[in-house]
Amino acid sequence: MVSAGKKSTCLMTCGSLLIVTGAIMVVFWPAIFYSQLKKMMILTDSSTSFSIWKDIPIPLYLECYLYHITNVEEIVSGKDHKIKLEQRGPYVFREFHTKENITWNENSTVTFYNKKVWHFQADMSNGTLADNVTNINPIIATVAYFMRYQHPLLKLTVDVFMKTIHEHMFITATASEWLFDGIDDPILRIADRFPELPFTIPFDKFGWFYDRNESLVYDGAFVMNTGASDFSQLGNVQMWRHSDRTQFRGECGEVRGSTGELWAPEFGQEEVEIFAPDLCTYMTLFKNVSTTVLGIEGVTYAANDSLFDNGYKYPRKACYCDEVRDRDCLPSGALNVSQCRYGAPAMVTQPHFLNMDPYYAQKVEGMDPKPDMNMALTLEMFTGMPLGVSAQLQINMLIRYVEAISLNNQLPEDDVLVPMMWFRQELSTTEEYANLARVALNVRYGVPYGLYALTAIGALLLLFGIYILVKKIMKSPETPILRESPSVEE
Known part of the structure; x- marks a missing residue:
């Protein structure tokens, strides 16, 4: 059985990683999306935009x-x-x-x-x-x-x-x-x-x-x-x-x-x-x-x-x-x-x-x-x-x-x-190309919500890990939170 200490450490580590990853991705996601959009849109003979530009399908x-x-x-x-x-x-x-x-x-x-x-x-x-x-x-x-x-x-x-x-x-x-x-x-x-x-x-x-x-x-x-x-x-x-x-x-x-x-x-x-x-x-x-x-x-x-x-x-x-x-x-x-x-x-x-x-x-x-x-x-x-x-x-x-x-x-x-x-x-x-736009926009707006959820999950894991750690400390006889004061002889 996994000890409370190891469980706490694991939860806090995972939570911290999720919080950091989520926060960083939220900040940089617009730039990442824009970079991917550029790769699709910049006109080359192999880009996504090429076939639409060469023969307008609409x-x-x-x-x-x-x-x-x-x-x-x-x-x-x-x-x-x-x-x-x-x-x-x-x-x-x-x-x-x-x-x-x-x-x-x-x-x-x-x-x-x-x-x-x-x-x-x-x-x-x-x-x-x-x-x-x-x-x-x-x-x-x-x-x-x-x-x-x-x-x-x-x-x-x-x-x-x-x-x-x-x-x-x-x-x-x-x-x-x-x-x-x-x-x-x-x-x-x-x-x-x-x-x-x-x-x-x-x-x-x-x-x-x-x-x-x-x-x-x-x-x-x-x-x-x-x-x-x-x-x-x-x-x-x-x-x-x-x-x-x-x-x-x-x-x-x-x-x-x-x-x-x-x-x-x-x-x-x-x-x-x-x-x-x-x-x-x-x-x-x-x-x-x-x-x-x-x-x-x-x-x-x-x-x-x-x-x-x-x-x-x-x-x-x-x-x-x-x-x-x-x-x-x-x-x-x-x-x-x-x-x-x-x-x-x-x-x-x-x-x-x-x-x-x-x-x-x-x-x-x-x-x-x-x-x-x-x-x-x-x-x-x-x-x-x-x-x-x-x-x-x-x-x-x-x-x-x-x-x-x-x-x-x-x-x-x-x-x-x-x-x-x-x-x-x-x-x-057309509906076909409207769907392409919807997918792109869903990715553009949907991913940040996923990242917010990731950050929230990380925060919950971190808090749960802290809770387990505090609970363990509270129950441990070797490290009491309050020690008895030594008696003073008169």
């Missing part, structure tokens, strides 16, 4: 809405003074992203191309790709925009040339042609045969996503940080199309922000940045509200009225206009991406002119902006896992009066921003 959908002008005859005849628009769609496509031509660099970056594939989802769409849609002819608008500063005689010649092909500046095409198949306009074929013309249009058809489906190189080459040297930079773009700058001046032309798939843990940052190759710039989203997705708490970052400002409200965004501000610098809420779109007068806004200066919005009928059209991103803060993405943009054509090009000057006003289409890219985490 369903991603593209919803396209086309604007149809309902009063073309009235506009051409001069009876109506406003364009009347009717929204068609959504035409929904399942979207797939695959990283190709992956090259690992020595400076903690990776070079790759992002191949995108779209498949039409008829059962999720409102309408068919055979629907006819009428709007401004983007080719006429682009040619007029190219020619706006040319000699009047040259502009008159181009106007006569285009009038031999088109009766007016509007065109009707199917939804499929407007989106992916492209509109076959004779102006493009003729322009291709005569390179000496004063304008260059570098495509044989026009479509908002023409020549992009299954294209490897359309979006260009990206150089992205893997997070190996600085984990906080995980997923951030450092170069695009072999440059660290785009067409915009100053900080607006910096290549920066996340690609959107990988995020380092966002411990309460007030804002996040996303690089948008279609805009040749980055977008800033601001901390908005706390959100719960499939039982997981996250934080939603959303756009505000600074998204497409160019210095009217936020001086630091003046770099989206020339240093000498002219009429090409549109009112707040519209971003001029003509330099990014081969010189076409393309302007990007939020859908239905949401958060935009009313100057252009009041010139057309049919706009109905709603709060849920705002761009938003929801992240789980401790893992950086995207819980939901809703990227929404509207493409517009800027139609302004151009002297001597009468085909372009048929609108009731001489300065109109015509909505052409808007799209929404939506991604919401």
Whole structure:
């Protein structure tokens, strides 16, 4: 039988070890968890994050809405003074992203191309790709925009040339042609045969996503940080199309922000940045509200009225206009991406002119902006896992009066921003990936409770050991707690 002394010693030793171990682990557990998370998240060809990044496994959908002008005859005849628009769609496509031509660099970056594939989802769409849609002819608008500063005689010649092909500046095409198949306009074929013309249009058809489906190189080459040297930079773009700058001046032309798939843990940052190759710039989203997705708490970052400002409200965004501000610098809420779109007068806004200066919005009928059209991103803060993405943009054509090009000057006003289409890219985490986040979070929050329990057990063992020791001492005749005082002889 084990003696009381040995039992006491064993209990106190074990208790002390458990208390020390538990206390130390409680203090260092956040750092240990973060270290393990980094090993999983830092991008390598063998990391947990690699397969998710290379082929996004979560369903991603593209919803396209086309604007149809309902009063073309009235506009051409001069009876109506406003364009009347009717929204068609959504035409929904399942979207797939695959990283190709992956090259690992020595400076903690990776070079790759992002191949995108779209498949039409008829059962999720409102309408068919055979629907006819009428709007401004983007080719006429682009040619007029190219020619706006040319000699009047040259502009008159181009106007006569285009009038031999088109009766007016509007065109009707199917939804499929407007989106992916492209509109076959004779102006493009003729322009291709005569390179000496004063304008260059570098495509044989026009479509908002023409020549992009299954294209490897359309979006260009990206150089992205893997997070190996600085984990906080995980997923951030450092170069695009072999440059660290785009067409915009100053900080607006910096290549920066996340690609959107990988995020380092966002411990309460007030804002996040996303690089948008279609805009040749980055977008800033601001901390908005706390959100719960499939039982997981996250934080939603959303756009505000600074998204497409160019210095009217936020001086630091003046770099989206020339240093000498002219009429090409549109009112707040519209971003001029003509330099990014081969010189076409393309302007990007939020859908239905949401958060935009009313100057252009009041010139057309049919706009109905709603709060849920705002761009938003929801992240789980401790893992950086995207819980939901809703990227929404509207493409517009800027139609302004151009002297001597009468085909372009048929609108009731001489300065109109015509909505052409808007799209929404939506991604919401699945139950499978929500479970991965739950496991990580349970480990993150559950282990400390286990460590607290370990420490408590250690304390109980220590106290029990002390109790046994005290009890033994109290019962021992050899070491009485109180000794009798010797008698004093008188």
